[in-house]
Structures are given as C-alpha cells and as structure tokens.
Amino acid sequence: xxxxxxxxxxxxxxxxxxxxxFTEFLKDFVAxxxxxxxxxxGGNLATEIAGKLGYKTxxxxxRRITDADSIKVITMVYGGLINKNIxxxxxxxxxNAVGLCGADGLSIVSEKRPVKEVDFGFVGDVKKVNxxxxxxxxxxxxxxxxxAISCTEEGVLLNTNGDSVAAExxxxxxxxxxTELYFCFEKKGVLADAQNDDSVIEEIDREKYEExxxxxxxxxxxxxxxxxxxxxxxxxxxxxxxxxxxxLKKESxxxxxxx
Amino acid sequence: xxxxxxxxxxxxxxxxxxxxxFTEFLKDFVAxxxxxxxxxxGGNLATEIAGKLGYKTxxxxxRRITDADSIKVITMVYGGLINKNIxxxxxxxxxNAVGLCGADGLSIVSEKRPVKEVDFGFVGDVKKVNxxxxxxxxxxxxxxxxxAISCTEEGVLLNTNGDSVAAExxxxxxxxxxTELYFCFEKKGVLADAQNDDSVIEEIDREKYEExxxxxxxxxxxxxxxxxxxxxxxxxxxxxxxxxxxxLKKESxxxxxxx
Numbered sequence: 001x002x003x004x005x006x007x008x009x010x011x012x013x014x015x016x017x018x019x020x021x022f023t024e025f026l027k028d029f030v031a032x033x034x035x036x037x038x039x040x041x042g043g044n045l046a047t048e049i050a051g052k053l054g055y056k057t058x059x060x061x062x063r064r065i066t067d068a069d070s071i072k073v074i075t076m077v078y079g080g081l082i083n084k085n086i087x088x089x090x091x092x093x094x095x096n097a098v099g100l101c102g103a104d105g106l107s108i109v110s111e112k113r114p115v116k117e118v119d120f121g122f123v124g125d126v127k128k129v130n131x132x133x134x135x136x137x138x139x140x141x142x143x144x145x146x147x148a149i150s151c152t153e154e155g156v157l158l159n160t161n162g163d164s165v166a167a168e169x170x171x172x173x174x175x176x177x178x179t180e181l182y183f184c185f186e187k188k189g190v191l192a193d194a195q196n197d198d199s200v201i202e203e204i205d206r207e208k209y210e211e212x213x214x215x216x217x218x219x220x221x222x223x224x225x226x227x228x229x230x231x232x233x234x235x236x237x238x239x240x241x242x243x244x245x246x247x248l249k250k251e252s253x254x255x256x257x258x259x
Numbered sequence: 260x261x262x263x264x265x266x267x268x269x270x271x272x273x274x275x276x277x278x279x280x281f282t283e284f285l286k287d288f289v290a291x292x293x294x295x296x297x298x299x300x301g302g303n304l305a306t307e308i309a310g311k312l313g314y315k316t317x318x319x320x321x322r323r324i325t326d327a328d329s330i331k332v333i334t335m336v337y338g339g340l341i342n343k344n345i346x347x348x349x350x351x352x353x354x355n356a357v358g359l360c361g362a363d364g365l366s367i368v369s370e371k372r373p374v375k376e377v378d379f380g381f382v383g384d385v386k387k388v389n390x391x392x393x394x395x396x397x398x399x400x401x402x403x404x405x406x407a408i409s410c411t412e413e414g415v416l417l418n419t420n421g422d423s424v425a426a427e428x429x430x431x432x433x434x435x436x437x438t439e440l441y442f443c444f445e446k447k448g449v450l451a452d453a454q455n456d457d458s459v460i461e462e463i464d465r466e467k468y469e470e471x472x473x474x475x476x477x478x479x480x481x482x483x484x485x486x487x488x489x490x491x492x493x494x495x496x497x498x499x500x501x502x503x504x505x506x507l508k509k510e511s512x513x514x515x516x517x518x
Contacts, residue, residue: 049335053311072340076308080339081331084408084416088362092414098364103347104357105401136399140392142364149343155351157343 006138006177007036009248010166012185013043016082021245025184026086028248030095035138035177038097039146039166040086042078046070049077060118066159071122074159075101078147086145097143102126102150103157105133108165110150110158124150124158126165129172163225167232174236181232181240183225184247189255190226194219200253206230209257226257233259265397265436266295268507269425271444272302275341280504284443285345287507289354294397294436297356297404298425299345301337305329308336319377325418330381333418334360337406345404356402361409362416364392367424369409369417383409383417385424388431422484426491433495440491440499442484443506448514449485453478459512465489468516485516492518 009029016022029038047057050073058065066074083099090097102108110124137144146169148162163183170181189200204212209230212218218226229240241247243254268288275281288297306316309332317324325333342358349356361367369383396403405428407421422442429440448459463471468489471477477485488499500506502513 076335076339079343080335084338088414155347
C-alpha cells in the first residue's frame with residue numbers, strides 16, 4: 001500500500017475572481033498537510049481581455065471556439081497572469097510553489113480534438129501526464145500550480161478543460177501516491193435539485209450514480225464533472241470531494257464520491 | 260575544479276520578435292551540448308498590448324515606470340505568452356524545457372527598487388538566486404527558461420532587467436558549475452564605433468575595459484551591460500560572450516569577455 005496521500009485541488013475560475021473567497025480558499029489550501037497540487041481555471045478574465053484586444057469570441061452552440069487569437073489570450077491570462085499571481089500569493093503565505101502549464105516538462109501531453117461537425121480550434125484532450133516530473137517537484141516540498149493548458153508532442157499549446165486536467169493528473173499520480181481529488185466550485189456539492197443550493201447529496205457511490213443518472217436527477221452542467229469523477233475512481237483515485245470555496249475545511253456540507 | 264560546464268543564454272526581446280532570426284537562434288540553442296538555461300526579454304509586445312488594453316505607459320526621463328497595470332501586462336506577456344511559447348517551441352525541437360519566473364520555487368528573489376527622486380513602481384533588483392532549485396531541473400536534463408520577472412520574499416512580482424537576471428543566475432550557478440554567459444542582442448558584439456556595426460571589439464579583459472571606459476569609447480546603452488559582465492566575472496563566471504542571433508554558432512565575429 002502507498003503510504004503517502006497526495007491531494008489534488010481544482011479551483012474554478014469564478015472563485016478565483018472573487019478576491020475574498022479566493023484568499024480564504026488559499027489559506028485553507030496552504031494549511032493542507034502533505035504533498036498537494038493546485039489546478040486552476042480562468043473565469044471570465046480571458047474573455048474580457050480578448051474583447052479589449054479586439055478579438056472576437058467565436059461560439060458554436062454555446063461552446064467557445066479557441067482560434068489562434070484565443071489561445072494567445074489564454075496563454076497570457078491563464079498561463080501567465082493568473083498562474084504567476086497564484087504562485088506569488090502562495091509564496092507570500094510561505095508555501096513554496098511552481099507555476100506550470102502542460103508544455104513545461106511536457107507534464108500534460110494532449111491531442112488536438114479531432115474535427116467533426118465543427119473545428120473547435122486549439123482545444124486538446126489529455127493523452128499522458130508526466131508523473132515523474134511532477135513528483136520531482138513534490139519531492140522538494142514544492143507545490144505545482146497548473147493552468148489548464150496542455151501541449152501536443154509537436155509543441156502546440158492547447159486549451160484544455162480544467163476538470164479533466166485535474167482528474168488526469170490525479171489518476172497519473174495514483175501510481176506513486178494514494179490520491180484524493182477536490183473540486184472547489186460555486187455550488188456546495190452535487191445538488192439533487194439544481195434550483196435548491198441546499199439540496200446537496202452528501203455521498204455518491206457507483207450505485208447511487210447509476211440511480212441518479214436513471215432518474216435524470218443530475219443537471220447538464222454536472223454530468224461531465226461526475227463522469228470525470230467515476231473515470232478517475234476507475235483509474236486509481238481513492239476519493240473525490242466536491243464543494244464550494246470552504247470545501248478544504250470540511251466543516252460544512254459537501255459531496256464525497258467513492259466507488 | 261568543477262567538471263561540468265553550464266551555459267546561460269540571454270536572448271533580447273527584439274530578436275524574439277523577428278521570427279526567422281529567433282527560429283534560427285532556437286535551433287542553435289538546442290544544439291548546444293550540456294546543461295543550459297535560457298533567459299528572455301520581452302521586446303515591444305508588452306507595450307503594444309498595454310496600449311490596446313488602454314493602459315498608459317508612464318515614462319520618466321526615457322525610463323518606463325512599471326505601475327500596477329504594467330506589471331499585470333508584463334506578467335501576461337513575458338511570464339505567459341512569450342515564456343510558454345518558447346517552451347512549446349523547444350519541446351517541438353525535442354529539447355525538454357520548463358518556463359519559469361522568479362516567483363517559481365522562489366528562484367529569483369528581489370527587492371523593490373527604493374524610491375528616490377521618482378518611484379519606478381514594480382521594479383526589482385535581484386537579491387538571491389535559488390541555485391539548488393534550478394539545479395534540480397537541470398539534473399533531469401530539462402532546460403529552465405526564465406522570463407525577467409522576479410519576486411520579493413513577500414510574494415510581490417517585480418519587473419527586472421533581463422541582463423541582470425541572466426548575470427545573477429549565472430553567478431549563482433557558478434557554485435555548482437563552471438559557467439559561461441551568452442548575450443544575444445541586435446549587435447554583433449561590443450562596438451568601438453556605435454555607428455559602425457562592423458567595429459566589433461573581439462576580446463575585452465579588465466585592462467581593456469578600463470581603457471575603453473577612460474577613452475569613453477563605450478556607448479551609453481552598452482555601459483550597464485559591460486558593468487554586469489565584469490561584476491559576473493568577479494563572482495565566479497568564467498567567460499562571457501556578446502553577439503547577434505548567430506552568436507551560439509561561434510562562426511562569425513563576436514566579443515569575448517574574460518578577466
């Protein structure tokens with residue numbers, strides 16, 4: 001049995017943009033014991049800056065197309081501004097950290113999403129995570145902080161879903177550590193009623209998951225998140241927790257997912 | 260005697276903006292044998308993007324003031340866009356690399372420049388380089404790529420002179436390696452006549468340097484560069500080379516500086 005527990009925490013973009021909540025979250029993150037990794041989303045800042053730069057955001061059926069201009073802005077805002085500011089804030093809290101994207105040490109290798117009905121542009125799906133490189137940082141007592149940008153083997157930067165990046169990193173690290181994955185987002189957990197923020201389902205195992213799916217209780221936005229979770233559990237991740245910015249305290253209500 | 264030679268290469272912002280020259284430079288950089296580090300400037304892209312975002316560039320006697328908006332843009336453009344694209348390009352050339360700023364692993368700790376006549380804002384002077392952290396990357400056969408952003412111990416990101424960053428890193432690494440420092444910029448080397456690009460002085464030692472200073476031969480822009488060089492030599496750096504984007508080939512003319 002692996003003796004060390006590694007915690008991988010994904011923080012959503014909307015929480016990062018709320019300074020008070022994000023500051024509280026970071027203090028809780030720093031207080032976590034043992035090795036840990038932070039994966040962050042980007043929120044609306046990239047869209048805002050793209051607009052100011054005069055770049056048009058192209059959408060297809062509500063989904064963003066990452067064209068050449070968009071991936072530039074994402075690299076600037078997620079890979080630069082947000083990532084390095086989080087690292088600096090962690091340093092201020094005396095938590096040594098390193099800001100990375102998937103190109104660094106080829107830590108997150110992806111493939112460009114195949115063009116079917118529409119070309120979503122510079123968007124990638126994770127193919128391989130370089131666990132040894134990430135572990136070389138953890139072993140120095142340094143926290144890796146990842147923006148959700150991956151890189152093809154040919155050196156093309158790709159916009160990548162932050163939840164998937166967090167799940168894939170956690171899966172890969174499961175070869176070395178006993179792993180736990182935390183998703184901090186706007187809700188207190190998985191809701192039984194999308195309209196009622198207090199309807200958190202506190203425990204979900206595979207049986208319950210199938211049940212929720214059959215009853216069509218899980219809302220659209222939550223479907224890919226839960227799908228990611230059960231995939232991660234199948235690939236060695238021990239436990240997954242979903243909750244709001246106070247999740248890491250584990251004082252209030254949250255959702256725990258396990259097999 | 261230290262057996263391994265480490266090469267630290269600084270590439271100027273103007274060269275990065277010239278795609279043909281930069282591509283040729285990168286191929287030569289990849290071809291360098293042994294451990295190496297790349298430090299890059301930013302060129303005019305940050306100013307261009309700041310302008311588009313509606314940020315005003317404040318100047319004092321021809322020197323830029325790095326206000327809160329400017330350090331944001333610098334972190335986006337130098338720390339994100341340029342840095343991660345260089346890393347991706349190196350990966351494409353099968354040279355494993357990691358993009359860093361001074362906040363990462365507290366690799367380049369600086370102090371905010373004291374306010375005298377004028378407050379230059381978020382500008383720092385290097386105080387300490389974390390050679391062990393940088394070496395932990397080199398030992399994995401990975402090339403660190405640094406943007407010229409440093410960080411105070413209190414976690415404040417600061418704009419920092421790229422030449423100084425390169426010199427300070429090289430000095431610090433001299434405790435572990437025999438070090439060489441390369442400055443690639445727009446000129447072929449140190450010029451005896453600033454108006455004549457072919458008047459390269461091929462070798463400069465301390466005696467020659469004092470002579471050049473006394474005769475006021477060195478042009479204004481070159482003074483801090485040479486000052487940096489001789490400081491670095493005093494602090495353990497073995498040899499320093501100055502030249503254009505073809506410098507690493509060592510085929511055409513360049514300036515070699517040693518004690």
